[in-house]
Amino acid sequence: MNKRNTRQKNLILKAVQSSMIHPTAEDVYKTVMRELPNISLTTVYRNLNQLAADGVIKRLQVPNKSDRFEKNPDKHYHVCCDICGKFEDLSEPGYNYNLDNIECPDNGFLIKSHDIIFNGLCARCKNQ
Numbered sequence: 001m002n003k004r005n006t007r008q009k010n011l012i013l014k015a016v017q018s019s020m021i022h023p024t025a026e027d028v029y030k031t032v033m034r035e036l037p038n039i040s041l042t043t044v045y046r047n048l049n050q051l052a053a054d055g056v057i058k059r060l061q062v063p064n065k066s067d068r069f070e071k072n073p074d075k076h077y078h079v080c081c082d083i084c085g086k087f088e089d090l091s092e093p094g095y096n097y098n099l100d101n102i103e104c105p106d107n108g109f110l111i112k113s114h115d116i117i118f119n120g121l122c123a124r125c126k127n128q
């Protein structure tokens with residue numbers, strides 16, 4: 001990998017790691033563009049995909065919305081606000097490991113892992 005590509009990749013990784021919002025590819029693009037004005041959204045996508053494939057970051061698939069990227073390697077759930085779209089980690093309830101590695105009696109499906117995104121109202125929107 002040449003120097004330019006390494007710099008791009010590092011900035012993209014930094015943008016994900018320093019973000020508190022589980023950024024979408026567009027969020028990352030906007031951040032990285034401040035330092036690399038000529039970077040394309042395609043390049044950002046490609047690097048995010050690569051970082052996710054390498055296991056450096058995680059991709060979160062959000063139903064009917066853009067994928068988000070995750071820096072937190074621990075298994076955890078998320079909340080998403082119906083009004084403002086705020087998307088955050090949830091520490092309680094914590095990840096239920098008891099739901100993994102179980103074989104469903106009805107169809108024999110073996111569950112390996114699960115993701116939950118809780119929908120509702122964040123503290124701010126709730127009080128408005």
Ligand SMILES: [Zn+2]
Pocket residue numbers: 081082083084085086121122123124125126
């Ligand atoms: Zn909200």
Ligand SMILES: [Zn+2]
Pocket residue numbers: 022070072076077078088089
């Ligand atoms: Zn998270």
